[in-house]
Amino acid sequence: MRKNERVLFRSKNDNGGVVSLGRVGGVLALSRAFGDFQFKKNNFVYHKSIPQEQQVSVEPDVIVHEIDYNKDEFLVLACDGIWDVYSNRNLVQFVRYHLALNIKFDEIVRKLLDRGISCADSNTGAGFDNMTVMLVALNKPNESHEYWYSRIKNRLEREKRIV
Template identity: 40%
Template sequence: MALSEDHKPDLPGEQARIEEAGLKVVHETYTEESEGETAGKTSSIAKVQLSEMNVLGMSRSFGDFEYKKSDIVSAAESQAVICVPDVHVLQRVPDRDEYLVLACDGIWDVQSNKDVSEFIRSKNGENGNNLAATGEALLQECIHSDDNLSLILVSFQEPEPNVDTLLTPEISKLRLGAEEDEEGDLALSPGLAAAKTLNFASPEKDSKS
C-alpha cells in the first residue's frame, strides 16, 4: 500500500506551481536494459527543466537552490521546487503490516509499489529474514536507474526468538542439552546439570538473606 504520493513534476498541482514560477516540465524517456520480461521497455520520467542541460526529476527537495530563485514569485512555497512535505497520519494494522519502505525516486522511477512489495517479500524469505541482504538485492535490481539509489527497509514482523538471548550470562556460557547415557536413556548434559546448581536469587532476595 502506498503511504505517500511521489512528488513528480507532472502532477497537476506541482506542474501548475512550476509553470507559474517560470520553469517548465519536460519528459525524458529511457529503455530498460535488464534481461527478462521488462527488457526493452520504454518509460518516461517527468522533470523540471531549468535549462537545456539542467533538469530535476522531482518537484520537492532539500537543496537544489538554483530551482528556487525565480523572480516571478516571492514566497518560498511558490517556487518551482519547494521543500514543503506532505504529512499523513495512518493507523497501523499489526496483523497486516509487513514492511515499511523508504526509498528515493531512483528506485520508484524503475519499480512500482507492487513490484517492490513482491520483491521484498520473496527475497527476504530466501535470505532468511536478512533485511540488509534483501535491501542490497533491491538496490542491485534497480541499478540500471539513471538516478542515485537510497533505501531504508523496516520490518514489522516479529523476529524468531534467539535462544541465546533468552539465557542468563551464566547459563549461556554452559553447554546445555540432553545426552543419552549408556543404557539409551536421556540424561542431563554436564552443562545443564551444572546450571541447575546455580543460584538464581534476585538481588532483592539476596539483600534480605
C-alpha cells in the same frame, strides 16, 4: 513526483516550473528537495522565502497512516533513484518474495540495489541516479525482530497456499 502532483504543480506553479516527462524542467524527478538550488528563486542558501514561490519546495507532503499489524508489514524509505527503476508494487513484491525465503533486510537491500543498478538504461536515464533505500520492519509493540520475521514468513506461506 506523483501523477496527481504533476497536474497541481503545472497549474499552480508560475515560477518557471515546467513539468515535462514527469520531471521539473525536464530534469528533476521530484517536487520536494532540500538542495537543488537551481530550481529555487534566489539561489542563496540562507534566503528565506515561502515554499509556494519555488519550483521545488522543502515543504513535505505528509500522510498520516494508522499501522494495522494484520496488513502492514514493513516501510520502504527510498530516494527517487529507486523509484526510477521500481514501481511500488514491484518493490513490495521483491521484498516479500525474499522475506518468504527467510532473507534478512540487509541482504534484501543489497539485492534491491544490485538489481536497480543492473536496470541502468542510457535511453531513459533510469538506474543512473543515486539509489538509497531503507527497509523498516513494522514490529508489534514488544515483538522481537526474530518473531516479526517468523510471523511475516508464516503469513506469506498461508497466502501462497491460498493462491
